[in-house]
Amino acid sequence: MQQNMANTTPNRNMLTDKELNYVKDFLSWELLAVKKCEDAANACTDVQIQNKLRQCGQKHVQHYNQLLTHLQ
Numbered sequence: 001m002q003q004n005m006a007n008t009t010p011n012r013n014m015l016t017d018k019e020l021n022y023v024k025d026f027l028s029w030e031l032l033a034v035k036k037c038e039d040a041a042n043a044c045t046d047v048q049i050q051n052k053l054r055q056c057g058q059k060h061v062q063h064y065n066q067l068l069t070h071l072q
Contacts (some may be wrong), residue, residue, distance in 0.1 A: 023067060030064040033057070 030046030041050045069072065 023071065027064060027067055030060045030067065033060040034064070 034057045037053045037060065039051035041057070043052045044053065
């Protein structure tokens with residue numbers, strides 16, 4: 001228990017360097033997912049599949065924006 005407490009910040013409004021790196025990684029992964037969805041939609045000829053891929057991309061945009069709100 002004592003070791004777990006040593007890895008946290010005293011002020012819960014602040015992130016440790018490790019936590020901040022995790023959030024940066026998550027943001028990068030979400031952006032990559034958006035780009036992959038858009039690329040796949042552009043390569044697809046089926047309109048229904050294009051729409052589903054773009055909806056999926058929009059979900060990743062929402063996730064990205066939610067992560068950003070936690071940094072403010």
